Amino acid sequence: MKLYFKSLGMHLKAELEYRVNFILSFLSQILIFFTSYFVIIALFTKFDNIKGFTMYEVLLCFSIIQFGFAFNEVFARGIDRFDKLIIKGDFDRLLLRPKSIILQVLCSDSDFVKTARIIQAIIVLIIAIMNLSIHWNIMKVITLILMLISACVIFFGIFLVAASYCFYTVQGLEVRNVFTDGGKHMAQYPIGVFSKGFVVFFTFIIPYAFVNYYPLLYLLGKLDSPIYGLSPLLVIIYLIPCIIIFYMGMKRYSSVGS
């Protein structure tokens, strides 16, 4: 863990060397992120609700999933860009070192400009919560924290699975965007607004619904049983097969040479 923080610090220092560039990229990230919730705000000027959800409820849902995604973009960049490691043959070096492979992959890259997104997601989250009248109690606070954690975990899991695909194909797969970017895009809205097939797929195959739909309903008082509030815990279990898949893929790995 110490190793990870040390390498994070180094990546940060390296990025800050180009200060003007960093600031400008940071600003443009803010604007890019703005485009993603601009959709929601613009549509709510014309419509009152979406299947019973108000604007701030949707924004709450949105900010949680965006937080998880951005968190992974900053802190798990190495996994997101895993195909680069394989193509260049740098992965061989990692195999030689006596440390956990996943940890080393995490250390290999990070992208601090994307903290712009994390900060903005948190701001949107706070604004949404302030404008909603949620009856807070300890259970609901726990639910909110679990939602944030599980949002980070689910994207980490998906990135891992997508990365293990590189062991077979060498090239990164563009279709994986459907599950990462596409999934993120969809999970911005409460999943209940979509048609049945989608809901089933994104509940049981990729459990986005447990990140920000069932717990959201509990948080908003639309469902009473606190079990729904604990449902993000299921996502953490989901991580186990993802890690197994990654290690299974690694057994098949043959170097591309360098």
Place this chain on the structure above:
Amino acid sequence: MKAYITYFKLKFISGLQYRSAAWAGIATQFFFGFVYIMVYIAFYKSGGKDIPLTLSQVITYLWLNQAFLALINQFTRDQELFNMVREGTISYELARPKNLYFMWYFKVLGQKLANVTLRFFPLVLITSLLPKPYGLGGPASLSCFILFLICLTIGSLLVTALTVFYPIITMFTLSEKGIVNLMISLADIMSGLVVPIPFFPLFLQKISKVLPFQYISDLPFRIYVGSMPTTIIINSMIIQFTWLIILIFLGNFLMKKSLKRVVVQGG
């Protein structure tokens, strides 16, 4: 002229080689299109006031967005041009006895048309076969369709002018991050790729009328679905054409200006 057309052909033909990338792109776009459409359907079912387009108009608009995305978007930049500026290979280009601006212009146009040719047919075919609320609808009328074709042609010339514009700015700033990225994400919103312009808050609709971006794809698509009266169409198309002339002129001018003080980095 012949040289420029050769550039165009070269890029067009080599662009057509990337077929498997195109298929992956189509799958992704199809998914994104579906997600958008389901969101709109859910919104329309929930009701609202002053809704500018009907549901089937919106869905057609969204599918057109996806079908022509490779042509009309500005976020996939021509990396080759940026690299020329950054790595200094632009000096090879300068050795050629032709207008650099138009060489770039026709290259970009060829690339864009190749990308859209690969993606557009499958997407239009599949989406027009989809069942009722989900499918791509036909044009509002024959005259709308003809106007749409003219307008989209000018629109694609316009977007090419903009795409060439960004590397030219980079000749002054040397890094495409920062200002160019800011411009591109602004263009993204203002061209109606994120939300159709009629759904914008009023003041933003007014701003977008002054900027060139909405004339790329929003205007032709709205003509296609028949949500605009004829007088406004004619006026808008005049503005569209004016923007095309301005941007080509400006791009050419800026390029000449920057070439006077060109410093080739590295060798």
